[in-house]
Amino acid sequence: MKAENDKMLCHRWAELRFSVVGGLLSSPPEPGKLQEALRALTQKEWIHPRSGEPVRFGFSTIEAWYYQAKKSDNPIEALQTSERRDAGEGRALGPELTAALKRQYELHPGWSYYLHQENLEVIAKSDLEKYGDAPSYSTVRRRMRALGLTKKKRPRHPKPGQILAVERLEKREVRSFEMTHVGALSHLDFHNGSLKVVDAAGGWHTPECFASLDDYSRLCLHCQWYLEEETETLVHGFNQALMKRGLMRNLMSDRGAAMMSGAFQNGLKDLSIQHAPTLPYSPYQNAKQEHFWTSLEGQLCAMLENVEDLTLEKLNVYTQAWVEQGYNHHFHEETLCTPYERFRDGPRVLRPSPEVKTLHLAFSDRVTRKQRKSDGTVSLSGIRFEIPNRLRTLENVTLRYRPWNLTSAWVIDPRTGAELAQIIPIDKHRNASGLRRVFDEIGMASYPKKIEDSERVAPLLEKMLADYAATGLPPAYVPKDELVLAKIGE
Secondary structure, three states: OHHHHHHHHHHHHHHHHHHHHHHHHHOOOOOOOHHHHHHHHHOOOEEOOOOOOEEOOOHHHHHHHHHHHHOOOOHHHHOOOOOOOOOOOOOOOOHHHHHHHHHHHHHOOOOOHHHHHHHHHHHHHHOHHHHOOOOOHHHHHHHHHHHOOOOOOOOOOOOHHHHHHHHHHHHOOOOOOOOOOEOOOEEEEEEEOOOOEEOOOOOEEOOEEEEEEEOOOOOEEEEEEEOOOOHHHHHHHHHHHHHHHOEOOEEEOOOOOOOOOHHHHHHHHHOOOEEOOOOOOOHHHHHHHHHHHHHHHHHHHHHOOOOOOOOHHHHHHHHHHHHHHOHHHOOEOOOOEOHHHHHHHOOEOOEOOOOHHHHHHHOOEEEEEEOOOOOOEEEEOOEEEEOOHHHOOOOEEEEEEEOOEEEEEEEEOOOOOOEEEEEOEOOHHHHOOOOOOOOOOOOOOOOOOOOOHHHOOOHHHHHHHHHHHHOOOOOOOOOHHHHHHHHHHO
16 A cells, blocks of 8 residues: 555656646757746746645756656656665664564564664664664664554553454454345444433433444444443343344344343344354454444534433434434445445345244343242242242243343243243232132142042052951951950950
């Protein structure tokens, strides 16, 4: 890229020089008038090809350009600056100093060119026979840029994930990508907005904006502001995106606590949505989503900057209008159409969204609890739930529940995940009425009301009695009343 820019700059310089002396070539001055014509050109101003500022040139400079162009059949090519013979070689910077510079950069990638040059100068003066003369600033700067040793800003106390992210970015190329179908991949993120909203009590809050985009069309699937980023708001916003547009195949987001929570991950698995979280400290992987925040701040938030007493409800109303009437119908220079048109007309792999009840069950935590035999209840986050008596034989119960909404939960089949029953918290005041349901029949029928004489003794005991009688011995005990009579007879 730098080489192309340098080449273009050289060509602009050649055009400028030709514009200065071109008139002398097309209309040569009369004999003896050349010096006068050249002095006249020194009084004119020209536009500098790099800075754009007015500039004048000296007599000898213009004279050299004139004779250089006159001797060539292609004046513009002759007036181009020739490349230095030592370009890219790094003059006065030998292999020993180059190696020292690389080691110094590995230890201090955040140093400026000037700081590297000063330290390299000290190293060179410490051993002139080994390193030679100390290099100048321009030499060090040119050599470092040729080697790709650019200044990098690193945190003072980096975390392991940050270090890995920087190393990965240095070793691997970054490339833009785009899916081939609508619904193949969606992006998702939260954004800390620049506006503030006021609540009913007069308190001010900085809301968080949830948004999800389709990768192929750039359509905003759903956008909504919340007071904070948490699993409940993530599920609430994402479910609306699914109900509006359908189920996507893959989802890309960062590794925030809400995105990696058990409830959200369970929902993605149940709906067969593959999660592709970005690598830690690598926001460039979700660049389309980051670009959306730029549009949101530059357009929507800019139009609301003078609105007083902005509430969360008003902000969301304005946001829906901007998304559906503005952003989704705004011409995109890269796709050459609007996001809505590309979403509507493009090839798609979207699936229909399930009903709300299925979504609620999907985005929930899964736990196992032991059922209390005394009253048929289980405990979730300190709240006891009643289990239907038809499930009273289950010793361990598998449950699905939403931690942010404990008004109900679900008993599921641990093997298939199918819902067996929806349960609610125990109502002790209602149970105080004394009304109780009769147990539902489970498996076999209940005990018979009338027992026949032949069925009163168990078959095993009948067999033991018969075997004992076959021995011919009397029962090996003395009845109490018979024992008393025997004593009286004596």
